[in-house]
Amino acid sequence: MLYTRSGLPLFALVVTLLVYFGDVKHGAPANPGKPYQYTVPEATNDGWDTAHVSDENIDVELLKALFDRVLNETYKNIHSVLLIKNGKLVVEEYFQTWHGDAASRDLIRALDRVTMHPQHSVTKSVTSLLIGIAIDQHLIRGVEEKIAAFFPEYADIFAESEKDQIRLQHFLSMSALAWDEWTYPYTDARNDHTRLNRSPDPIRYALERPVVGTPGTLFVYNSGIAITLGEIISKVSGLHADKFAERYLFAPLGISNYYWWKYPNGTVHTGGGLSLQPRDMAKIGALMLHGGRWHGKQIISAAWVKEATQPHVSTRRPPQMLSPQYGYQWWLGTFRVGERVIASYSAQGRGGQFIFVFPDLHLVAVFTGWNDNQLWIQPLEMLQHYILPAVR
Numbered sequence: 001m002l003y004t005r006s007g008l009p010l011f012a013l014v015v016t017l018l019v020y021f022g023d024v025k026h027g028a029p030a031n032p033g034k035p036y037q038y039t040v041p042e043a044t045n046d047g048w049d050t051a052h053v054s055d056e057n058i059d060v061e062l063l064k065a066l067f068d069r070v071l072n073e074t075y076k077n078i079h080s081v082l083l084i085k086n087g088k089l090v091v092e093e094y095f096q097t098w099h100g101d102a103a104s105r106d107l108i109r110a111l112d113r114v115t116m117h118p119q120h121s122v123t124k125s126v127t128s129l130l131i132g133i134a135i136d137q138h139l140i141r142g143v144e145e146k147i148a149a150f151f152p153e154y155a156d157i158f159a160e161s162e163k164d165q166i167r168l169q170h171f172l173s174m175s176a177l178a179w180d181e182w183t184y185p186y187t188d189a190r191n192d193h194t195r196l197n198r199s200p201d202p203i204r205y206a207l208e209r210p211v212v213g214t215p216g217t218l219f220v221y222n223s224g225i226a227i228t229l230g231e232i233i234s235k236v237s238g239l240h241a242d243k244f245a246e247r248y249l250f251a252p253l254g255i256s257n258y259y260w261w262k263y264p265n266g267t268v269h270t271g272g273g274l275s276l277q278p279r280d281m282a283k284i285g286a287l288m289l290h291g292g293r294w295h296g297k298q299i300i301s302a303a304w305v306k307e308a309t310q311p312h313v314s315t316r317r318p319p320q321m322l323s324p325q326y327g328y329q330w331w332l333g334t335f336r337v338g339e340r341v342i343a344s345y346s347a348q349g350r351g352g353q354f355i356f357v358f359p360d361l362h363l364v365a366v367f368t369g370w371n372d373n374q375l376w377i378q379p380l381e382m383l384q385h386y387i388l389p390a391v392r
Helices: 010-021 060-071 122-136 168-172 192-197 202-207 223-237 241-253 278-289 302-308 374-390
Strands: 078-085 088-094 096-099 106-110 274-276 322-326 331-337 340-349 353-358 363-369
Touching: 060 078, 060 088, 060 374, 078 278, 078 374, 088 278, 122 168, 122 223, 122 241, 122 274, 122 278, 122 302, 122 340, 122 353, 168 223, 192 202, 192 223, 202 223, 223 241, 241 278, 274 278, 278 340, 278 353, 278 363, 331 374, 353 374, 363 374
Parallel strands: none
Antiparallel strands: 078 088, 078 363, 096 106, 322 331, 331 340, 340 353, 353 363
């Protein structure tokens, strides 16, 4: 759980926004207790063409089996599942959230396409796109630039020679600084992310962490690094990262509804503070799948999309994917489905937020949910056993 400096859970703040945006229902939520019935997603003039799954050679019976399991809560706390095949939105399902046990539960709300979802660490992958755009605009010379060059006000931190050798590419691949936000929960003051959240200067806190090994060789998951990437955007562009994203990424994609949390000192939380609607998450995936293009317009260079989704360092997480590796704020891995080995790259966020891209299948899969436990990886099993086998 992320916290504000006052100790208020950040998720509680965002839930207030979600309830507000969820008052008007768009796209009927699935009805628990009844068998799943597939319907073609509604065309809403938001940039998405829609189609029947059968028209895109996807087995609807396997999808029915999957969504029956969501409805009977074999898969728990799934909020939405969207599939885009060959550039067309073919699956768009929203579910309901409950409070309490099976005997005494209350409906919190029925989710729909206008519900805003906290992206958590999916935000990091969006931040990588902003770095790519800044490089495309020649605001940043390239990934070889030293981190120290962006932060002259913290010259004391980089006075030690080891840290002076850290470059932008090492921050993008999370292979530079020591950090621990997995050993302890976010409610524990020993968690580095919690310490950063409570720091009067989040950037200084992140940059002061010690070097871990030779930069570029050891993956250490680090939300602090992602937050410094957003500050680099601000320094080179003169715009806060959220405004830079609005002008050069969101507006070209037709994304007008978003929320981006900031620290009290104005630093944009580019490590996990973004909230988006599921159809707009899918636009991020489609943009990557099509080499940085959306409706014929090049928003990010194909070169950056390729570089960001190349393996730059190995990681053991998530273990459910074969040969998991890390690119530039994007996760890489493969799925084995029968005799097929299917490559993917993905944006992944706490609680079960995912944007999966399968280039060979021309497929994007989006999931939202809230399982702040081992069930957060349920979408990987849903892909493995139902969605990927359904794609012919």
